[in-house]
Amino acid sequence: MDKVVESTVSQEQTTDYQRVARAIAYIQQHRFEQPNLDQLAAHVGLSPYHFQRLFVRWAGVTPKRFISFLTVEHAKSLLRQGDSLMNASLTVGLSGTSRLHDQFITLEGMTPGEYKRLGADLTIRYGFHACQFGEVLILKTQRGICGVRFVEPGLAAKEQALMMVRAEWPLSEFEYDPEATQEVMTQLFPGAEAHAPLQLLLRGTQFQIKVWQALLSIPEGSVSSYQAIARSIGQEKASRPVGSAIGANPVALLIPCHRVLRGTGELGGYRWGVARKMALLGWEASRGARMQDVS
Template sequence: MTDYERIEKAIFYISAHLHSQPRLDEIAAHLHLSPFHFQRMFCRWAGVTPKRFLQVLTLERAKQLLRESKSLLEVSNSLGLSSGSRLYDHFVQLEAVTPGEYKKEGVGLSIGYGVHNTPFGPAFIAITPRGICKFSFLQGEAMGAHLADLCKKWPYAVVHEEQQATLEVLDGMFGVAKKPNKPISLHVAGTNFQVSVWKALLQIPPAAVVSYSQIAKAVGRPSAARAVGTAIGSNPVAFLIPCHRVIQQGGKLGGYYWGEARKHAIHAWESARYEGFAPEEAAQAEHSLF
């Protein structure tokens, strides 16, 4: 069992017992680990203690984040939808294919793909010379389904395995390698409405959240929250186009195509890096049991 699989199991347990605020030894016992080893593993992975993670999961925190984000996406003209935004200390730029390129279905296009481990489990990534065209988490299945989906979307492209190049791109995504000297680019295909939603998602800062209705207002379709949800669900590049930062209006996390536990995990991981509390807690992790 990988560290992420253990973390996922712990997240399911914590989420299911949130009302009783489970103690460290209870969670560790569920994973058949000692409290000391579980705490070290959790802090090494998330950068925060399990206790802080419990606080990240609370409904009241989510509601507060929603209140704070009201001004983020109120007016579509203020979003700068044609530009990228900062994400994980990099710049992410989204470039949509033109209608003409879409009709060609990949003629003359070379796509490299690979499967690599990430902080949230193994993932499939595909790149073109212009950027990342697909990124999806594997959920127990082989990569075949993801490769088939890629070939279906780009039937006339030359698709080939490219482990080294995709690994370098992935390292840039998760901050493993040195900061890239150029923006991380996304090369995606979608309708005008889908692309406008995906660009709006790129405006949400790390560790922040917005509601579906806020995104709908941002793209000039205030009554289209359901259509926005569909566009978010069809996002071809998980994590970098941060659909995990969209939650329900009442503060509940809501669904996530890649699993609710993974959505919790990404929120905790981002919070550890962008809310300023991780270093102190991580340093004390070996000596502090709750």
């Protein structure tokens, strides 16, 4: 029986995120109406004053400025920049645009034989951790990180997440070891400083591995499109299969699938919920804006 315990680290951040996520979901539902501060505050059951303080504590910017980062026009501008960067890098023979992840994340795909053995001979250490985007389940083997997954609050959701992971790695041994997975947390989130190279061990088809490698070329604060990713791997007409591969990404954040939008600038889907995708994109954009303000 797998061990499931409640996280105790950064619970305040997780609670903040749960309220912010409700507001972001409301923004998504009413995006054409551009909801104001009073409407957002009422939706989460807080006064406008307390909601604004909560939001600024979480995002570093006001809700109004955060919403501006999530407009389609802003997304289109980022897409044009991202597409230009990708095209320029490919023209000079590089695999993708330069970014911090290229320097400290390496991705290893399982061999066909290992893939068929369904994780035999692997010990997977796991732990649940609270963060500013909710709770995450981190899975780590002796050969690298094999999973980072957002998990909804509550023991039942955690048990369900572990059942799904065990179904994907049915021949592996699982050990509850939050100290081992805590090491990943210091480098997991956007803007985290790289202390040591991170190795990913992923179980996927050759096509999926190529797509996941391409995602590593999207810088923080930028976005790309399904079409641009398809072009970057030499499969220009494979936007739909690319979308499926992106949706199957088992490593949230480190492989930034949240940075891929539709060519129209619309968000598209996200394995861990559209509200969380909006939160991640808005948080990264607001972080970039704060850095610009400082400089």
